Amino acid sequence: MKTFVYVDHFKGDIQPSSWEALGLAKSFGTAVAVVFGSKVDDVAKTALEYGADEVLVADDSTLGDYRAETYASTLSALAASHNPNLILFPTTARTREMAAMAAVDLNTGVLTDVSALEANGDSFVATRPIYEGKVLEKTVCSGKPIMATIRGRAFPKPNHEAGKSGTITKVAAAGEAKSTVEGYSASESAVNLGDAGIIVSGGRGVSNNPSLTPPNGMDEKQAEVWRAQQGFALVTDLAKLLGGAVGASRAAVDGGYITYAHQVGQTGKVVAPDLYIACGISGAIQHLVGMRNAKVIVAINKDADAPIFKQARYGVVGDLFQIVPALTEAMKKKLGK
Numbered sequence: 001m002k003t004f005v006y007v008d009h010f011k012g013d014i015q016p017s018s019w020e021a022l023g024l025a026k027s028f029g030t031a032v033a034v035v036f037g038s039k040v041d042d043v044a045k046t047a048l049e050y051g052a053d054e055v056l057v058a059d060d061s062t063l064g065d066y067r068a069e070t071y072a073s074t075l076s077a078l079a080a081s082h083n084p085n086l087i088l089f090p091t092t093a094r095t096r097e098m099a100a101m102a103a104v105d106l107n108t109g110v111l112t113d114v115s116a117l118e119a120n121g122d123s124f125v126a127t128r129p130i131y132e133g134k135v136l137e138k139t140v141c142s143g144k145p146i147m148a149t150i151r152g153r154a155f156p157k158p159n160h161e162a163g164k165s166g167t168i169t170k171v172a173a174a175g176e177a178k179s180t181v182e183g184y185s186a187s188e189s190a191v192n193l194g195d196a197g198i199i200v201s202g203g204r205g206v207s208n209n210p211s212l213t214p215p216n217g218m219d220e221k222q223a224e225v226w227r228a229q230q231g232f233a234l235v236t237d238l239a240k241l242l243g244g245a246v247g248a249s250r251a252a253v254d255g256g257y258i259t260y261a262h263q264v265g266q267t268g269k270v271v272a273p274d275l276y277i278a279c280g281i282s283g284a285i286q287h288l289v290g291m292r293n294a295k296v297i298v299a300i301n302k303d304a305d306a307p308i309f310k311q312a313r314y315g316v317v318g319d320l321f322q323i324v325p326a327l328t329e330a331m332k333k334k335l336g337k
């Protein structure tokens with residue numbers, strides 16, 4: 001069984017779930033990493049260090065910027081000449097687009113956002129959550145090669161063995177780009193919740209500290225946002241200490257406390273960290289669908305009847321403005337920081 005694994009990266013900054021895809025590929029047999037870009041030697045070497053049996057590299061100035069046309073054409077040309085049984089991708093906006101285009105070239109189908117994949121003879125059965133995770137759908141693909149984008153953090157990441165070497169084969173770029181990238185600028189808030197191992201999230205409760213006196217001259221709404229920012233500062237301190245990311249409920253985002261990039265839930269990001277700490281979040285179903293796959297959920301809430309406690313492994317009933325800083329201090333001591 002030969003599997004191609006597309007290693008997704010932005011200018012050499014690798015999407016970590018590419019390695020989860022590589023680990024999955026290895027469990028089926030030979031894993032061939034596929035790397036596209038310009039000056040991507042380091043990405044190719046890292047693929048070997050994560051266990052790729054071979055790396056095919058299209059290193060070409062025409063691939064310096066991701067463009068669906070060139071990337072999909074290069075991939076479909078490679079697949080047509082190497083005949084892999086399966087092509088795996090981490091699920092990202094780029095891979096959803098290029099996998100779909102390459103699948104059209106190869107006259108096959110794409111299984112997207114796969115959370116489990118079982119070999120069944122020379123076919124595969126993919127499991128993917130639908131209806132906000134309420135139903136798990138089983139899908140098979142009759143085309144060849146089978147293409148699948150895998151859900152981040154749904155599969156284990158293989159060990160990294162620094163310095164591990166292997167075969168890197170240069171291949172040609174294909175296709176002509178119809179679009180040109182004029183430039184990039186960092187977005188206001190580059191938050192990568194999908195890959196975070198630890199997320200500390202704040203909800204509407206972060207604005208609820210009546211003992212905080214806002215600066216003079218603020219109206220009621222401004223005072224609420226100011227209070228919420230003090231609450232989010234505590235949430236952020238804990239997240240930073242633990243090396244995690246900051247999440248939020250929609251109420252916090254709609255309230256203007258924090259940007260949408262942080263929102264977890266049905267209309268935000270779906271996350272699956274090892275640890276999710278919910279601070280001042282009630283646990284509405286639309287929030288739960290975004291985080292209930294976390295391995296350990298900790299809830300901090302004043303209301304002992306808040307629904308979040310039904311999902312949480314550990315619950316602290318109390319005021320987050322006292323609990324969160326106390327937790328941060330305790331963790332600082334524990335971690336020796």
Ligand SMILES: Cc1cc2nc3c(=O)[nH]c(=O)nc-3n(C[C@H](O)[C@H](O)[C@H](O)COP(=O)(O)OP(=O)(O)OC[C@H]3O[C@@H](n4cnc5c(N)ncnc54)[C@H](O)[C@@H]3O)c2cc1C
Pocket residue numbers: 202203204205206208209248249250251252263264265266267268269279280281282283284285286287290300301302303306318319320321
């Ligand atoms: C179509 C649709 C899509 C939606 N998508 C999303 C989504 O993607 N993500 C999402 O989160 N929501 C989503 N929602 C909104 C969702 O229904 C809830 O309104 C929202 O999750 C509530 O956010 P919250 O828990 O922060 O606020 P609340 O429900 O108001 O809860 C605040 C909690 O804070 C606690 N609290 C207050 N003060 C303190 C304190 N000092 N210390 C400790 N605890 C305190 C309270 O006891 C309460 O439980 C969606 C709704 C709809 C209709």
